[in-house]
Amino acid sequence: MVAYKSKVVERIHLPSKERRTKALEEAGYNAFNLPADDVFIDLLTDSGTGAMSDDQWAALLQGDEAYAGSASFDRLESAVADVMGFDRVVPAHQGRGAENVLYGSLLSEGDVALNNTHFDTTRAHVSNQGADPVDCPVAGAHDPATNEPFKGDFSLERARAVVDEVGAERVPLVILTITNNSTAGQPVSVANTRRVRAFADEIDATFVIDACRFAENAYFVTRREDEFADARVPEVAREQLGLADALVMSGKKDGLANVGGFVATDDEALFERCKQRAILYEGFPTYGGMAGRDVAAMAVGLREAVEEAYIEDRVEQVRELGAMLEEAGVPVYTPTGGHAVYLDAGATFPDIPAEQFPGQALVCELYREGGVRGVELGSFAFPETDRPELVRLAVPRRTYHREHFEHVVETAEAVLENRQEVSGLEIVSNPAVPELRHFSAALEPL
Ligand code: F0G
Numbered sequence: 001m002v003a004y005k006s007k008v009v010e011r012i013h014l015p016s017k018e019r020r021t022k023a024l025e026e027a028g029y030n031a032f033n034l035p036a037d038d039v040f041i042d043l044l045t046d047s048g049t050g051a052m053s054d055d056q057w058a059a060l061l062q063g064d065e066a067y068a069g070s071a072s073f074d075r076l077e078s079a080v081a082d083v084m085g086f087d088r089v090v091p092a093h094q095g096r097g098a099e100n101v102l103y104g105s106l107l108s109e110g111d112v113a114l115n116n117t118h119f120d121t122t123r124a125h126v127s128n129q130g131a132d133p134v135d136c137p138v139a140g141a142h143d144p145a146t147n148e149p150f151k152g153d154f155s156l157e158r159a160r161a162v163v164d165e166v167g168a169e170r171v172p173l174v175i176l177t178i179t180n181n182s183t184a185g186q187p188v189s190v191a192n193t194r195r196v197r198a199f200a201d202e203i204d205a206t207f208v209i210d211a212c213r214f215a216e217n218a219y220f221v222t223r224r225e226d227e228f229a230d231a232r233v234p235e236v237a238r239e240q241l242g243l244a245d246a247l248v249m250s251g252k253k254d255g256l257a258n259v260g261g262f263v264a265t266d267d268e269a270l271f272e273r274c275k276q277r278a279i280l281y282e283g284f285p286t287y288g289g290m291a292g293r294d295v296a297a298m299a300v301g302l303r304e305a306v307e308e309a310y311i312e313d314r315v316e317q318v319r320e321l322g323a324m325l326e327e328a329g330v331p332v333y334t335p336t337g338g339h340a341v342y343l344d345a346g347a348t349f350p351d352i353p354a355e356q357f358p359g360q361a362l363v364c365e366l367y368r369e370g371g372v373r374g375v376e377l378g379s380f381a382f383p384e385t386d387r388p389e390l391v392r393l394a395v396p397r398r399t400y401h402r403e404h405f406e407h408v409v410e411t412a413e414a415v416l417e418n419r420q421e422v423s424g425l426e427i428v429s430n431p432a433v434p435e436l437r438h439f440s441a442a443l444e445p446l
Contacts, residue, residue: 004313014040014371019038030443031376032044052301056257060293063294069286082303084264092290095252103128108130112166116152137183152178154195176208190225207246209241210249212254213339214254246270257297317395325412330409332344339395341393345358345378349362354378357378357443370414375391
């Protein structure tokens, strides 16, 4: 059911093919370096790129810019308490700021952090504390073709094997990322979350949920987990999040805001530690690197994220894009995730080996062919890991419509048709931080 109409619009245009080819070359064949003006349909990320509601824009005007004790912070605190069930909030400028605050408070040199799958900024922040990030995805998580309901789950088996190897005292932190962005946006069941809670208790670790896409995850739970077949999204969200000791949140996803993030917890001691670190890195703990108006917009967005009409429209729209692509014969990861469709570049370009980045080749061709921007999540973004060659088409919230998707599908079909002419790529310049190379490295076609 359609849940919105437009009040403000933004012009977009498709640059000529000649311009697109030139832009690609100038960008070093890295879509992060493309000027957004040269992009027609931008599916690079769902982070901070969605449309805010009229209520959120109204909240912007009412934002309280007081340095300390801002009324906008009170609105955020009450939204986090109502929607997520936690009483203590430390705001941060965005998710990775919150990761720095929280993981910097929980980890030391030589520790090990377990996660269903670390998102790239999470991995980098864990490493930055001198700790070792270890992924524990379930078997089949990286198989694009199996049709299981909760491929985002955390593997207790793998986690136990790590603990047996390194000792429980070296594992002070267990993280659950919902939905699991680095595993094709797949959801995590509440049953699995309960088991992770029990496991964290067993090894005396802090249990953190990365809640970026908590509302999308809760929607999947209502559709796929029998126990919650009659439950509403807000109830599921509170039940699942309530199992954690702390949340780390990017408001740019299910906060429906253009910027912002926070840590939430009920643990008084952890709250105090996070607050002190936040003052150093983010700002006074009632604004945390955000303008008061952005805090206010995020507070409204959090409440909208669990509204039934919104969340159904959102997840079903992404599912529809996946179904349209699949129907057109484009290889996609199944089932479709909550925020994005993940294309299977390995199946699209079987003749391009992993070391020539078939995913990045697909990103470049989608742009060259139709001005569509996606992002590679395969051997280019995750060197030395055994992952499928995926390209993520992330759908910004409340932004695109069926006509935009039809263009995306036609573009992908055209790329598929000309696949014999596409070559792999090689890296010609690399940045200093290897974990983040895909954001800025330059490439050339072979
Ligand atoms: N955790 C997860 C699971 C994320 O997906 C992201 C961001 C972050 C943390 C960091 O949040 O961007 O606000 O600093 N993901 C974006 C993406 C960038 O495109 O998937 P941030």
